[in-house]
Amino acid sequence: MSKRHEKHRERAGQLSNMGKYLARRAGSCCELCLHCSVALSPWEVPPLQAEPDPDRTIFVCDICRQQLEQPKKIDVNHWHCLHKSVWSKVPAVQVIGVAMLHKLKDEDWAQELLEQLYLEPEVSEWVEQALAEAWS
Numbered sequence: 121m122s123k124r125h126e127k128h129r130e131r132a133g134q135l136s137n138m139g140k141y142l143a144r145r146a147g148s149c150c151e152l153c154l155h156c157s158v159a160l161s162p163w164e165v166p167p168l169q170a171e172p173d174p175d176r177t178i179f180v181c182d183i184c185r186q187q188l189e190q191p192k193k194i195d196v197n198h199w200h201c202l203h204k205s206v207w208s209k210v211p212a213v214q215v216i217g218v219a220m221l222h223k224l225k226d227e228d229w230a231q232e233l234l235e236q237l238y239l240e241p242e243v244s245e246w247v248e249q250a251l252a253e254a255w256s
């Protein structure tokens with residue numbers, strides 16, 4: 121196993137330890153698309169910290185995760201869920217929601233939603249950092 125792979129596994133272990141906390145926060149529904157009764161897993165919002173931090177991690181379903189990880193696979197229709205989740209009280213969810221809206225900016229509704237949002241300065245800053253990372 122390569123070193124990088126090993127590190128990845130170690131981190132995955134740390135992340136799965138947060139599962140309970142995240143499940144409670146998420147109410148067992150995907151924090152982005154709000155689907156319940158689906159398999160959820162932690163996804164770290166970039167930029168990655170030295171240690172995984174639950175407050176910088178979101179709990180998402182496989183569909184959301186796949187599209188976060190492979191922007192080429194983004195299915196615009198899936199992301200209408202952002203109308204709700206972008207108002208999340210969890211900053212990490214809001215950050216990824218807003219970052220996604222930036223990726224969908226060609227859509228009128230995404231553009232409108234971006235214009236409606238008021239973001240705390242630290243959230244805006246985090247969005248910029250997240251967008252600056254190629255997170256695929």
Ligand SMILES: [Zn+2]
Pocket residue numbers: 150151152153154155180181182183184185
């Ligand atoms: Zn989802």
